[in-house]
Amino acid sequence: MMFQKRLGNDEIRQRFAKKAGHWQVVYPSIDEIEILKSRATVKCLDCGQETDVDLANFIGRDFLKRGCSNCKMLKAQKEHVAAIEKKTQDLGYEIEDMKMSSSEIRLVVKHLACDHKHLIKRGVLWSRSKSDAYLCPVCLNGNVLEGLWDLREQLLASGITAREISKRCYYSEGVVAQMLRGVGNHLPYTEYEIKKVVKEMLEEVNEGDAKDE
Incomplete structure (x- = not known):
């Protein structure tokens, strides 16, 4: 029957x-x-x-x-995308392109510190990784670019303090002071953001000196 x-x-x-x-x-x-x-x-x-x-x-x-198995897969993908977006933001990257399959997410990211773009074939694994296996191949996440330590003498000469820098870059005075001394275990993107503000402030000081002359 x-x-x-x-x-x-x-x-x-x-x-x-x-x-x-x-x-x-x-x-x-x-x-x-x-x-x-x-x-x-x-x-x-x-x-x-x-x-x-x-x-x-x-x-x-x-x-x-x-x-529905498809709903479960879509929910999992949504969670993976959120994790990937957080990972890219935390490490100073920007997502240029993203392609999803049922089991993996493939993406192209741009490193904000040097604008280099590179392919990440396994985005889900990348979002979970806590290692430095995905260093930017161009600038090694800031390690081969001019560091804050290289700008320290200019900062001392200009009289710019860690507190003044902190107010402009939204990082605490303690973090800025550590970065200026080259100590502390901070993300490369943190140095990139602080360094960007420092350069802007140094340019403002130099422009002010030029006007005074």
């Missing part, structure tokens, strides 16, 4: 109503299911994906709590 005939159409409707998620029977009509083979095309009303299913598995009692 076929699965639908044994259950009856009313029972099938009840099973669909209890199924986790929100579903619509696309083909055949739900009124006809009891006289057809136990397969149907169903649509998830949350994500819009249509799937051909075996009803014995789809609305069997042991499977009613299982929701």
